[in-house]
Structures are given as C-alpha cells and as structure tokens.
Amino acid sequence: MNEIEQLVSKVNQFREERNWRQFHKAKDLAISVSIEAAELLEDFQWKTSEEAVEANFENIKEEIADVLIYSIMLADDLKLDIGTIIEEKLEKNARKYPVEKSKGNNAKYTEL
Amino acid sequence: MNEIEQLVSKVNQFREERNWRQFHKAKDLAISVSIEAAELLEDFQWKTSEEAVEANFENIKEEIADVLIYSIMLADDLKLDIGTIIEEKLEKNARKYPVEKSKGNNAKYTEL
Amino acid sequence: MNEIEQLVSKVNQFREERNWRQFHKAKDLAISVSIEAAELLEDFQWKTSEEAVEANFENIKEEIADVLIYSIMLADDLKLDIGTIIEEKLEKNARKYPVEKSKGNNAKYTEL
Amino acid sequence: MNEIEQLVSKVNQFREERNWRQFHKAKDLAISVSIEAAELLEDFQWKTSEEAVEANFENIKEEIADVLIYSIMLADDLKLDIGTIIEEKLEKNARKYPVEKSKGNNAKYTEL
Numbered sequence: 001m002n003e004i005e006q007l008v009s010k011v012n013q014f015r016e017e018r019n020w021r022q023f024h025k026a027k028d029l030a031i032s033v034s035i036e037a038a039e040l041l042e043d044f045q046w047k048t049s050e051e052a053v054e055a056n057f058e059n060i061k062e063e064i065a066d067v068l069i070y071s072i073m074l075a076d077d078l079k080l081d082i083g084t085i086i087e088e089k090l091e092k093n094a095r096k097y098p099v100e101k102s103k104g105n106n107a108k109y110t111e112l
Numbered sequence: 113m114n115e116i117e118q119l120v121s122k123v124n125q126f127r128e129e130r131n132w133r134q135f136h137k138a139k140d141l142a143i144s145v146s147i148e149a150a151e152l153l154e155d156f157q158w159k160t161s162e163e164a165v166e167a168n169f170e171n172i173k174e175e176i177a178d179v180l181i182y183s184i185m186l187a188d189d190l191k192l193d194i195g196t197i198i199e200e201k202l203e204k205n206a207r208k209y210p211v212e213k214s215k216g217n218n219a220k221y222t223e224l
Numbered sequence: 225m226n227e228i229e230q231l232v233s234k235v236n237q238f239r240e241e242r243n244w245r246q247f248h249k250a251k252d253l254a255i256s257v258s259i260e261a262a263e264l265l266e267d268f269q270w271k272t273s274e275e276a277v278e279a280n281f282e283n284i285k286e287e288i289a290d291v292l293i294y295s296i297m298l299a300d301d302l303k304l305d306i307g308t309i310i311e312e313k314l315e316k317n318a319r320k321y322p323v324e325k326s327k328g329n330n331a332k333y334t335e336l
Numbered sequence: 337m338n339e340i341e342q343l344v345s346k347v348n349q350f351r352e353e354r355n356w357r358q359f360h361k362a363k364d365l366a367i368s369v370s371i372e373a374a375e376l377l378e379d380f381q382w383k384t385s386e387e388a389v390e391a392n393f394e395n396i397k398e399e400i401a402d403v404l405i406y407s408i409m410l411a412d413d414l415k416l417d418i419g420t421i422i423e424e425k426l427e428k429n430a431r432k433y434p435v436e437k438s439k440g441n442n443a444k445y446t447e448l
Contacts, residue, residue, distance in 0.1 A: 002115040007195055014202050018209060019216040023270050026161040026172075030153050031269055033179060034370055037149035038262030041142050045255055046247055046442050049138040053190065060138075064187050065201035067145060068194060071179050078165065080173055082180060083119055089177035090126050097130060104131040106382050135382055143381055146258055150374030157367055158330050158359050218270050227338040231419055238426050242433060243440040250385040250396075254377050257403060261373035265366045273362040277414065284362075288411050289425035291369060292418060295403050302389065304397055306404060307343055313401035314350050321354060328355040 004083050011072045029074040036066035116195050123184050141186040148178035228307050235296050253298040260290035340419050347408050365410040372402035 001009065015021055040063035043056040053060065075082050113121065127133050152175035155168040165172065187194050225233065239245055264287035267280040277284065299306050337345065351357055376399035379392040389396065411418050 003117075003195060004115045004119065007116065007198060010199060010202060014205065017211050018214045020214075020218065022216070023218045026165055027156040027159070028161075028270055030149075030156050030172075031265060031367065034146070034149040034153050034374075035262050035266050035269060037142075037146040037179070038259050038370075041146050041255060042259050044139040044142050045259060046252055047139075049140075053138055057190070060142075060190065061192055061197050062201055062204070064183055064190075064192065064194075065197040067149070067179065067183050068187075068198055069201060071176055071183070072198075075176050078169070078172065078176075080176065082176075083115060085173050085177040086119060086180055086184075087122060089174055089181060090122060092174070093126065099129050102130045102132075104134070106132065106135045140382055143255065143377060146262075147374050147378050147381060150258075150371050153367060154371050157371060158364055227340045227419060228343065229339075231340065231422060234423060234426060238429065241435050242438045244438075244442065246440070247442045250389055251380045251383075252385075254373075254380050254396075258370070258373040258377050261366075261370040261403070265370050268363040268366050271363075273364075277362055281414070284366075284414065285416055285421050286425055286428070288407055288416065288418075289421040291373070291403065291407050292411075292422055293425060295400055295407070296422075299400050299404075302393070302396065304400065306400075307339060309397050309401040310343060310404055310408075311346060313398055313405060314346060316398070317350065323353050326354050326356075328358070330356065330359045 004081075008072055008076055008082070011069055012076060015073065024073060024077060026074060026077060029070055029077070032070040033067060033074065036063060036070055039063045040067060116193075120184055120188055120194070123181055124188060127185065136185060136189060138186060138189060141182055141189070144182040145179060145186065148175060148182055151175045152179060228305075232296055232300055232306070235293055236300060239297065248297060248301060250298060250301060253294055253301065256294040257291060257298065260287060260294055263287045264291060340417075344408055344412055344418070347405055348412060351409065360409060360413060362410060362413060365406055365413070368406040369403060369410065372399060372406055375399045376403060 015024065040060065043060045043063065044052040047055065072082060075085065127136065152172065155172045155175065156164040159167065184194060187197065239248065264284065267284045267287065268276040271279065296306060299309065351360065376396065379396045379399065380388040383391065408418060411421065
C-alpha cells in the first residue's frame with residue numbers, strides 16, 4: 001500500500017473497530033463534513049488569520065483533520081480514490097483558470 | 113516523495129503557477145473549506161443518500177475534491193502534515209470513543 | 225414601531241449595551257451565520273428529523289434563534305429591512321418557480 | 337396579524353401554493369439553512385467586508401433573505417414563534433455575557 005492507501009485504511013479501521021459504518025450514510029457524512037468545516041471556521045471568528053492561528057493552533061489542526069477524515073470516509077464509501085479525484089479536479093480548474101489569464105488575479109472564472 | 117507529498121505538491125503547484133498564494137490567508141482558506149463543504153451538501157438537499165449519489169455522483173466527486181484541496185492548502189500553509197494530523201486525531205478520538213463502549217453505538221462521547 | 229422593528233431593536237440593544245458593534249464587521253457576521261447554521265445542523269447529525277426534534281428540541285430552538293439574530297444584525301448593518309428583503313426574495317422565487325410548473329415538484333428551477 | 341405573523345404567513349403561502357410542505361422535513365430545512373448561509377459567505381470569499389458589500393450588495397441581500405426564509409419555515413414547522421425564541425435567546429446570552437464583564441470585550445463567555 002502507498003501512503004494514501006495506508007491513511008484511508010487507518011480511517012476505515014477506526015470506524016470498523018467500532019462497527020460504525022452502519023451509521024455512515026453518504027448524506028450524514030456530507031453533513032459531518034459541513035459541521036467540521038464550521039468548527040474550523042469558528043477558530044477564525046472575530047479574529048484575523050494571524051490572531052486565530054496564534055490563539056487556536058492546536059484546535060485548527062484537529063478541525064482540519066476532522067474535515068479530512070469525514071471527506072476520506074465519504075470518498076471511500078463511494079469507491080473514490082482521493083488522489084485521483086484531486087488530480088482530476090486540479091486539471092478541470094486549470095482549464096477554468098488558464099495560467100495566462102489568472103496569474104496574480106483572484107477573479108472568479110466567470111469574470112475572467 | 114511519497115504519495116501524500118506528491119499530492120500536496122500538485123496542489124501547491126496549481127496555486128503557485130497562478131501566483132495565488134498571496135490571496136490564501138488562513139481565514140479565507142477556512143471560509144473556502146466551509147463553502148465547498150456546503151456545495152457538497154447541496155448535492156444531498158431534499159434527497160436521500162441513494163437519490164443524491166444516483167443523481168449527482170460526478171458533482172459529489174468534484175466537491176469532495178474541492179474540500180480536500182482547500183484543506184490541504186490550509187494544512188500546508190500551517191506546516192502541518194496531513195498524514196500526521198489525521199493519525200493524531202484518530203488516536204485522540206480512539207481515547208474519547210473506546211471500542212468496548214462505543215461499538216455499534218452512535219452516541220456522542222459525552223453521552224457514553 | 226411595528227413588531228419586526230421592535231425585534232431588530234432588541235437585537236441591537238443587546239450588542240450596543242456591550243459595545244460590541246465595533247466587532248461586527250459584515251464578513252464576521254456572515255461567518256457567524258454559517259457557524260450557527262452548522263450548530264443547528266449538528267442537532268440533526270446521524271439522526272432522522274423525528275429523532276433529532278425529539279432529542280434536541282430545546283437546542284434546535286436556540287440555534288434557529290442564533291441564526292436569526294446574526295442574520296438580523298447583518299441586515300441591519302447594511303440598512304436592509306428584513307420584511308422587505310424576504311418579500312422581494314419570495315417574489316423573485318415565485319418567478320423562478322411558477323406555481324403551474326413547480327406544484328408538488330421539488331426539482332431545481334434549472335431542471336423545470 | 338402583527339408584522340411578524342404576516343411575514344411568516346407569506347413564507348408559508350409560498351410553499352403551500354407549490355405544495356412543497358411535503359418536502360420540508362426538519363432535517364432538510366436545517367441543511368438548507370446551512371447551504372444558504374454558505375452562499376452568503378461566498379459573497380465575502382477572498383474579500384474584505386467593504387470589498388464584498390461593494391461588489392455583491394444585491395446578492396448579499398438575497399442570501400440573507402434565503403437564510404431567513406428557511407429559518408422561518410423550520411421554526412414554523414416546529415410551532416416556534418420567532419419573536420419569542422429570539423427574545424429568549426437574547427435573555428440567555430445576557431446571562432452568559434453580563435454587561436459589566438463583556439463591555440467592549442469580544443472574549444467567549446468561557447474566557448470571561
């Protein structure tokens with residue numbers, strides 16, 4: 001197994017040891033990704049980036065991990081390989097945001 | 113480089129080619145994770161898991177990828193290795209949810 | 225003052241007594257709406273609607289209130305009257321979803 | 337009817353004319369609040385508050401309305417009066433954040 005497969009395997013082992021796969025319907029996993037993303041965002045509420053990272057570094061670390069864990073679970077249940085879907089999305093984004101048009105420009109592709 | 117490092121490297125290459133790192137403040141990346149998580153959730157709005165996966169499989173794939181891409185960018189900017197933070201969080205969760213207490217039980221740890 | 229104006233006035237009084245308006249930048253209020261919406265959603269995580277309402281009724285009530293409070297603050301800071309913007313949006317939605325096409329049909333307007 | 341009741345009535349009329357109440361399970365309404373909150377947040381992505389309000393004022397207005405509309409639907413389905421739950425929440429917050437301790441201070445109540 002390569003490193004990504006090992007990581008997915010550890011995430012799956014965690015839920016299988018607890019017999020939790022039965023609860024992991026795709027819709028509830030998607031809900032969980034949103035909830036964890038908001039908990040991550042909460043670390044930045046009323047703060048600048050610098051203040052948030054200074055005050056909440058440990059928790060930011062854990063919330064990013066939670067977002068990744070639920071995303072990996074959902075991807076795996078749908079038989080999606082996370083390396084592949086990330087590469088495919090980067091390629092699609094590269095077509096939407098060609099380097100020559102978007103360099104140093106944060107405009108949405110609809111505004112380019 | 114192992115597979116995870118290669119993936120992070122591809123994500124970084126995408127934003128560096130466009131000179132976009134300047135826009136990627138931690139707070140805005142956290143905001144972006146939440147927005148993409150909600151776009152993923154939108155694929156499940158008014159639907160069961162099965163209906164959503166049947167109707168929106170291609171888009172679900174892309175939205176999971178977007179959540180992962182922004183999470184990887186944020187982790188990398190904070191010098192966090194995603195393999196390490198996931199393993200640490202799984203270990204912490206394992207202490208919160210001991211196998212003997214949580215097996216087949218979806219109660220929150222505060223209710224165990 | 226009518227009842228809506230009285231409600232907005234109470235929400236404003238709360239933050240003015242604490243001298244909190246200084247922290248209420250529009251972007252942070254929008255972030256707060258998202259965070260509270262996710263806390264509301266958390267009451268439904270891993271549950272059916274019925275189970276969630278049975279188990280978490282009191283908290284659901286409070287989280288809906290929090291979503292409304294931050295939304296009212298943001299609207300008020302932008303000089304928006306919530307009665308007016310809701311009516312305008314309902315009219316816009318009525319054009320997107322004409323009764324004859326959308327009756328008993330939960331398809332998105334792009335699919336009608 | 338007072339102004340709040342009239343507003344709730346208009347929101348309900350919209351969904352009843354379309355026979356949409358059948359789709360409005362509490363869990364899906366909570367999901368919808370989160371999705372609309374994220375669409376509101378998207379107007380602020382990569383921008384300061386000022387830039388966002390300048391660039392996206394019309395859309396911000398509509399997204400706040402959408403958050404309010406779904407929140408009102410959910411509250412109404414649970415037989416909750418939005419005026420009452422907001423007032424109760426403000427009173428609870430007032431106990432958590434006493435004026436003398438929290439004046440000009442944006443610390444969380446757990447840090448006061």
